[in-house]
Structures are given as C-alpha cells and as structure tokens.
Amino acid sequence: MxxxxxxxxxxxxxxxxxxxxxxxxxxxxxxxxxxxxxxxxxxxxxxxxxxxxxxxxxxxxxxxxxxxxLAGFRTELTGLNHDEALALLTAGSGRGEKIFGLSAPLASAMRKVVDALPEAHREKVGDAARRFLVEPEIDLLSRRLISEDMAEGVMNDVRRAVLSGRKLRFDYAAPDKPPRSHTVDPIGLVTVRGRIYLLAAKSGEDRTYRVSRMLSAEQLPQAADRLTQVDLDRIWAERSAQFLSENHLPVIVRVRSSRREELLNTARALRVEEPEPDGWLRLDVAFEDLRHAVWAIWQLDIDAQVISPETLREALTERARQVSALYQS
Missing domain, CATH: 1.10.10.10 (Winged helix-like DNA-binding domain superfamily/Winged helix DNA-binding domain)
Known part of the structure; x- marks a missing residue:
C-alpha cells in the first residue's frame, strides 16, 4: 500500500x-x-x-x-511546499518590485527562500519558475509597456511615508502648471498599467498624485492623520469614478473584439463593456477631450463605430470628408 x-x-x-x-x-x-x-x-x-x-x-x-x-526556538524548515515556493519565485519575476522600488529587498528575500529549500527541491522549483514569464516589457505585438521615470529616491521616500504613517512633503509638477510644494497624509500606493499613484489626504480633502510627477519627496516626523484600517480597492473605485466625471469626454463606441485592446490602450478609462453579436463589443469609455477621441477612434479605421456623442460623430465625418477630398483631387 x-x-x-x-x-x-x-x-x-x-x-x-x-x-x-x-x-x-x-x-x-x-x-x-x-x-x-x-x-x-x-x-x-x-x-x-x-x-x-x-x-x-x-x-x-x-x-x-x-x-x-521554547522561547527563541527556531527551525530551519521553511514550511514551503513546491507550489508555495514556486508562487513566491514567480511573483518575484513580475514588475511590482521594480515599480515600488523593491528590487533589491525582493532579490535578497528570494535568495533566502531558495537557499532554505532542500537541494533537490531547489532545482525543481528553480526550473519551474523559469518556465513562467510575468508581465514582460513588450507584448505579442512588440508594443513596449508604459514605464515612467521617477526622480532619484522619490519612490523610496514615498513608500516609507506610506508604511510608517508619517506625513509626506513633495514638490509636484502638474501638467502645464509650475511646480508646487504639497504636504499630505499618505494613505496608500496604487499601480495601474505601469503608472503609480499616491492616494492621500490634504487638509482633510481627498487627493491623488502621479508619483512620476514628483520632483522630490521627504518623509516628515509628524504622524499622518489617517485611519488605521484601509480599503484601497474601495477608495480607488471612488476616486476613479470622481476622476471620470470631471473634465473628460464620455464616448459610447462599438468595436471589433480583436481591436479592443488597441482602443483601451488609448482611452483614459473603461466605464462599461457589453458584448454584441458578430464579434463586436459595445464600450462606454472616457477620453481626455474631443481631439483625443478623434485621434484614437481614427486609428481603428472601420473596426470602430461611435454611437455618441454626436459632436464626435460629426468630427469624424468631417475628417473622413477631408481625407476623401484629398485623394479624389
């Protein structure tokens, strides 16, 4: 048996x-x-x-x-089975550690995990992890993922303030505005499609900052005014909804499913998605403004059809008329 x-x-x-x-x-x-x-x-x-x-x-x-x-007792056993060790090593091959400035600590942790495994177990897990690739820098169409440059040391100071619960002061360069200094109560960090956002409060008001726009950052000795428990999923959803309702152009568009990713790569956000017959999708998306929407939809040629707003339909019709007149002449 x-x-x-x-x-x-x-x-x-x-x-x-x-x-x-x-x-x-x-x-x-x-x-x-x-x-x-x-x-x-x-x-x-x-x-x-x-x-x-x-x-x-x-x-x-x-x-x-x-x-x-017995107090102080330690064991060399890691408690990791094959799949647990594989999960750690595979997660370590992603981009999160680079995004949050944790490359060196993660590499050190991975070495300790691997070193603690039995030799035979170590070889199997190491080979298995090499057969998984998480979030490569380019996709199947050779498009490079978004990678934002940050001022030296900024990410480390921001991360420390978030984790220690201290106030954070930084110089911030918003688009088309001169740099300004901000002192905030940091709540958490969120990464979306390669961009990193700091969720914070300033004088009790909700604020969201792009970390790549910070020119410098400094953790202050004062404790941040924030709740001890945090639900980043809920906070992000609320701020995303507020962001989309302000200064953005909502667009309803039909698009072939094969071109969906191209559209979402140019849109600011996806609100609603519904399947339609014959391999089409109906999307409710947001663009920066009318000019941005015309440019993005035009890239999709006849594989996208705008339902609303009418101003965008008229703008695309006029552009098509101008292109047609150019080639007819």
Missing amino acids: YFGKDVRMRADRLVSLVLLLRQRGRMTADEISAELEVSTRTVLRDMNALSTAGVPIYVDRGRHGGFSL
Whole structure:
C-alpha cells in the first residue's frame, strides 16, 4: 500500500503547526484544530510526534493553558511546499518590485527562500519558475509597456511615508502648471498599467498624485492623520469614478473584439463593456477631450463605430470628408 501522499500531508501539517506556534505563541488544542482544520485528537497526536522528534513543546495545564514552544526556538524548515515556493519565485519575476522600488529587498528575500529549500527541491522549483514569464516589457505585438521615470529616491521616500504613517512633503509638477510644494497624509500606493499613484489626504480633502510627477519627496516626523484600517480597492473605485466625471469626454463606441485592446490602450478609462453579436463589443469609455477621441477612434479605421456623442460623430465625418477630398483631387 502506498502512503506517500498521506505522509507529505502530515509533514506539511507538522511544519504548519510549528510555524503557527512560533507566530501566535501559546494556543489551545481547540484553537489549533480550528486553524488547521483537523480534529483535536489529530492535534494531540501531532504534538506528541513533534515532541518525540525533539521539538521543545511545552504544555500548560489548566483553564488558561495550552501549547507553546521554547522561547527563541527556531527551525530551519521553511514550511514551503513546491507550489508555495514556486508562487513566491514567480511573483518575484513580475514588475511590482521594480515599480515600488523593491528590487533589491525582493532579490535578497528570494535568495533566502531558495537557499532554505532542500537541494533537490531547489532545482525543481528553480526550473519551474523559469518556465513562467510575468508581465514582460513588450507584448505579442512588440508594443513596449508604459514605464515612467521617477526622480532619484522619490519612490523610496514615498513608500516609507506610506508604511510608517508619517506625513509626506513633495514638490509636484502638474501638467502645464509650475511646480508646487504639497504636504499630505499618505494613505496608500496604487499601480495601474505601469503608472503609480499616491492616494492621500490634504487638509482633510481627498487627493491623488502621479508619483512620476514628483520632483522630490521627504518623509516628515509628524504622524499622518489617517485611519488605521484601509480599503484601497474601495477608495480607488471612488476616486476613479470622481476622476471620470470631471473634465473628460464620455464616448459610447462599438468595436471589433480583436481591436479592443488597441482602443483601451488609448482611452483614459473603461466605464462599461457589453458584448454584441458578430464579434463586436459595445464600450462606454472616457477620453481626455474631443481631439483625443478623434485621434484614437481614427486609428481603428472601420473596426470602430461611435454611437455618441454626436459632436464626435460629426468630427469624424468631417475628417473622413477631408481625407476623401484629398485623394479624389
């Protein structure tokens, strides 16, 4: 009879149990049972196995008792199985660490993870990770992803202020405006299509800043005025909706599904998307202004049809008339 799978499952559970006690401290059998989703009888059996193997587990009797590890006890076991280690290494091959200025720390962490794995396990995971490529710098059509340049040191100071909960002062160059100094309460960082945004509050008002437009940044000693808990998904959705409602041109357009990405690469935002028959999509998108919309839609030739607004339809009709007259002459 083959017990390989059961043995691996129990080994993973024992490692999880040790790591759980290291992170939580004293725990009761019922708490461990709920956390690991096993019976209390299994927990007691596993505790006995760990103690027999030399892991210094202490049992405190009584109403407030439980299991705990000897203070300062550490183990060389990482607790990572093949898929967990592979997930870490694959995530480390993406662009997030570059975007948030974490390349060096991530590389150091990955080295520690790999070094802690058994040699045979290390080779398999390393080979597997090399077979995944996350967010390459160019897509299948050789279009390079957006990559914003930032002033030296700005990202590190912004990130530190966000994580430490300190106020942040920076010089900011908005489009067509002279640079201005801002002091804000940082809330969080969001990256979208290669662009990084700082969500913050200034004098109690919501503010969103493009980090690439910061000329310098400095973390201040004063504590930021912000909530201890944050829901960045909700905040970003709210600010995105507000941003789209101000100074943007809403456009409803039909486009062939094969050209969808081209359209979204030029649009400022996608509001609504609905499928239509025969491989077409109906999109509600936002453009900077009429000129921007004409330029973007024109690139798609006959694979896009504007439904509204009428001003955009008229502008495209006039442009088509001018092009037609040019070639007729």
